Amino acid sequence: MSLAAEAFVSQMAAAEPWPENATLYQPLKDDQILLSDCASSLAVQAYLRMCCLPVQVVCKANAEYMSPSGRIPFIHVGNQVVSELGPIVQFTKAKGHSLSDGLDDVQRAEMKAYMELVNNMLLTAELYIQWCDDATAAEISRPRYSSPYSWPLNNILAYQKQWEVRRKMNAIGWGGKTLEQVYEDVSQCCQALSQRLGTQPYFFNKQPTELDALVFGHLFTILTTRLTSTELAERIKSYSNLLSTEKNLSVSEISPPVHSLFPSHSHSVALTH
């Protein structure tokens, strides 16, 4: 989207209120969606809940191909389609819904930096474990990713995706890492988040921000998803303040909706049956 078009869109966005029939698209929840996509999708849903914006979740087998950026999730609001948390936050901001208005400049800079920390380390680690760990890729990722398609398309698509992710890992220098080093990175990332959070209920001030939504999406998904090894969840469980915040978010005021959205979350996302 060019800048002129973007400016136009944001003006349009500001003019129209949030419609009742906004939809969020993601892959099939029961047998297709993978850990990383599920985490991103949950983060967006949590963010919209925090903004009190209603959204209806629709599961489509080809959601990845419907998304304008090729990434999960994306929302369809009025006649606009926006994908990924960052652009969605800007989009809702243009409509007058923002969670980070109360922050000063330094806090906003820090919030954006921590969001990139989660994307850069936690999300990349999830992708690595899904596609570069041979056991997980063979047992979980490839069969689930390609479950809606029949032979031979399922194999082609799954290997294509795996190959693409592996090339990306090589390009960003993660190709030579071992699984143990990736877990170490996850620990480092959680350590940083845990330090930042301290004993507060939320990362900044008394209110949740998009950072809280993002962290919640990832941690909740990792904790409730069964993988070939429980190592990833174990690493996170050692940071108790992160866990309590995550529980707060999923049980307290904002999140009865989030929680009721996933009544049997731990079963529905469980990657192995």
Add this chain to the structure above:
Amino acid sequence: MAAPDELFCWEGDWGLPSVSTDCLVVLAYAQFAGAPLKHHQISNPWKSPSGSLPVLRTNQKDALSRPSDIIIHLRKQKYNADFDLSAKEGADSLAFISLMEEKLAPALIYMFWVEPKNYVDVTRRWYAEHMPFPLNFFLPGRMQRQQLEKLRLLRGDDSLEAGEELEKELYRDAAECMNLLSQRLGSHKFFFGDSPSSLDAYVFGHLAPVLKSKLPNGKLQQHLKSLDNLANFCTNILLLYFPRDGRESSSSQKMSPQPEAGDFDHVPNKRQKQFLSALVALGAMLSYALLTGMVSIQHVQQEALEEPPDVQPIGPNDHEEEG
């Protein structure tokens, strides 16, 4: 302890100790931490132990090439520039380093390797002039393909091409990242306290090339120059920690108009090129002599089986002559 670790980096220019971001990060961190490394400033990546730059060769003969791995290694050797940071400040460092890797690094790749005018006029020219003879023909192009591939994979976009929209999107992210860094820095000298830490090294490594390079399309440079505190931060670190390179820049600036006028004295590797051209000329003469039969080589044992060489067709073989 045994021999010091050896650090291989790209050569410097434009008043910087090195032209590559990763090398600058490592060099700056080593300076901040006071690590006694043996520096090799080279312009031939094939001379480095791992084939890429930067590389740290430790005294156990391991070769580390990711800046973060090198920094961790130096930390283990007790050269720790982050020793005074609180746990929260360490967390902030990690977050801002991620921010730069996600938002600033793609724009830097675009600016140096993808933007056509910058690449042809500055980047390719610089590497071609600094690399030794046969490598300078193909390595800059190969490096560009690698960088382009990296940018494509980072953005998850297969059909990525240089263009206005891509440029605007990348530069907007990068400019926002610079604004955030500038807000975080405020009026301080360094990001945390009075001494520089690893975050300062990363910021310096990413921003100094933007500030100092002389690119035809310098939109990001203009933006950086408008953020006074960040620009001062970079010049300060250059002055304090790399005083030698800073002075070289002022002298090379005075010299730089000269090569435009008379380029003859400034050909790099002059002796090598003279030698090679003599070799090629000699080869051409010899092959001509052989082909036309002025000189013939005879194998004594097989002489009986072979026809005399001067029966071979005589003709000016043009393609053999050109050297």
